[in-house]
Amino acid sequence: MRSLNKTRRLSVFLASALFASFLAGCNANQPIDAGAQGVPSVPSKISAEKLIGRWGVAAYHRDSDRPRTEGEARRQCSNPYVIKAGANGGVIMHLADQADPQELFLKGSSSGSTYLGPAGMAAVAADREIVAISDNSFTIKWVSPDNSSRYGTMVYIRCS
Amino acid sequence: MRIVKLSFMCLLATATWFCHGASAVADPAANADAPVDMQIDDQPGYQPSAEEEQLAGPFERQIVFFRTTEAPGTIVVHTADRYLYLVQPNSRAIRYGIGVGRDGFQWAGIKKIIQKQEWPDWRPPPEMIQRQPYLPRFMAGGPGNPMGARALYIGGTVYRIHGTNQPQTIGHAVSSGCFRLVNADVTDLYDRVPVGTKIVVKQAADL
Numbered sequence: 001m002r003s004l005n006k007t008r009r010l011s012v013f014l015a016s017a018l019f020a021s022f023l024a025g026c027n028a029n030q031p032i033d034a035g036a037q038g039v040p041s042v043p044s045k046i047s048a049e050k051l052i053g054r055w056g057v058a059a060y061h062r063d064s065d066r067p068r069t070e071g072e073a074r075r076q077c078s079n080p081y082v083i084k085a086g087a088n089g090g091v092i093m094h095l096a097d098q099a100d101p102q103e104l105f106l107k108g109s110s111s112g113s114t115y116l117g118p119a120g121m122a123a124v125a126a127d128r129e130i131v132a133i134s135d136n137s138f139t140i141k142w143v144s145p146d147n148s149s150r151y152g153t154m155v156y157i158r159c160s
Numbered sequence: 161m162r163i164v165k166l167s168f169m170c171l172l173a174t175a176t177w178f179c180h181g182a183s184a185v186a187d188p189a190a191n192a193d194a195p196v197d198m199q200i201d202d203q204p205g206y207q208p209s210a211e212e213e214q215l216a217g218p219f220e221r222q223i224v225f226f227r228t229t230e231a232p233g234t235i236v237v238h239t240a241d242r243y244l245y246l247v248q249p250n251s252r253a254i255r256y257g258i259g260v261g262r263d264g265f266q267w268a269g270i271k272k273i274i275q276k277q278e279w280p281d282w283r284p285p286p287e288m289i290q291r292q293p294y295l296p297r298f299m300a301g302g303p304g305n306p307m308g309a310r311a312l313y314i315g316g317t318v319y320r321i322h323g324t325n326q327p328q329t330i331g332h333a334v335s336s337g338c339f340r341l342v343n344a345d346v347t348d349l350y351d352r353v354p355v356g357t358k359i360v361v362k363q364a365a366d367l
Binding site: 056057058059060061062065068069072073075076079081093094095096097098099101149150151152154 | 206207281286289291292293294295296297298299300301302303304
C-alpha cells in the first residue's frame with residue numbers, strides 16, 4: 001500500500017514537472033517584455049554604416065497602410081532625418097521623446113534580432129528593433145509597447 | 161467668406177498640417193464664462209481611455225432647442241460658445257462640444273463639406289518636427305493619430321472638422337482654425353452628414 005502511494009506521488013510530481021516545462025516552452029515564444037532587463041547583446045550582423053545618411057521617415061499602425069507609408073516616407077526627403085556616425089562606432093540618433101540626439105548602438109541577440117539603442121543589454125525598453133533593412137530603407141518597431149502604440153512602425157527611406 | 165482673424169502664418173501653411181500647430185487650451189474652470197488660452201502640445205500616438213472620451217455637461221452631445229433660418233441638415237458652428245450644431249426639424253439641433261481655433265486662428269463664413277475621410281492621416285507641422293526631430297513626418301491614420309477617427313473637409317479653406325486623441329481640449333481654443341470633436345462625436349456627425357452639406361461658421365450666436 002505504501003509503495004502504491006509513493007508511485008502515485010511520483011506520478012503527480014512527474015506530471016506537474018511536465019506541465020511546468022510545457023508552460024515554459026510556450027512562454028519562450030512570447031514577445032520580449034519591454035519592462036524586463038532585456039537580453040545579453042551579441043555583435044550585430046548589421047553595420048552602423050548602413051544607417052548613416054539622410055532619410056525620409058513615415059509611420060503606420062496597420063499593415064495595410066505600409067505601401068502608401070513607404071511612398072510618403074520617400075516624399076519626406078525635403079525634411080529628412082539625418083543619421084550621422086558616432087565617435088564609438090554607433091550612430092547619432094534620438095531616443096523616443098528625447099530632444100537631444102545621442103550615440104546609439106546596433107545590438108544583436110541570440111534570437112537573431114537586431115536592436116538599436118543605448119549600449120548594453122539588447123531589447124530593453126529604450127530600444128527599437130530593426131525588422132527589415134536594405135541598402136535604401138530600413139524599418140523599425142519600438143520595443144516599448146507605449147512607444148510602439150504612439151509612434152507605430154517607422155519606415156526610413158534613403159534620400160538620394 | 162469673411163475672415164475675422166487670420167494670421168500671415170496661416171496663409172503660408174498647407175492644408176495637410178495646418179490644423180495641428182502648437183495647440184493652446186483654455187482653463188476648463190474659466191471656460192464657461194471667458195475662455196482663456198494656454199499652451200498644450202499635440203500628443204501623437206496618445207490613445208485616450210473611454211472615460212476620457214466621455215464628455216460631461218454642456219459639451220456632451222445632446223438635442224437642444226435651436227432657432228435658425230438654416231435648413232435641417234445644415235451645420236452651424238458657434239466658435240465663441242465652442243458648439244457645433246447640426247440643424248434638425250422643428251427648431252431642434254444636435255449640439256456637439258468642439259475645440260476651435262486659438263486667438264488669431266478663428267474665422268467665419270459659409271462653406272460646404274467637400275470631402276469625408278475615415279481615419280485621416282497626420283503630418284506633424286514643421287515646428288513640431290523641430291522640437292521632436294525623431295517624429296515621423298507622416299503618420300498613417302489610426303488610433304492615436306491627432307486627427308482622430310474622421311475628418312470632414314471644408315471647401316475653399318484649409319480647415320476641417322475632425323476627431324482628436326485629446327478629449328481634454330474640447331471646449332477650448334486649441335487649433336489653427338479647424339474644429340475638433342471627440343472621436344465618438346465626429347463619427348456620429350460623419351454618419352449624419354453627406355458631402356455637399358452647408359456649413360455656417362459664426363463667432364457667436366445671433367441675438
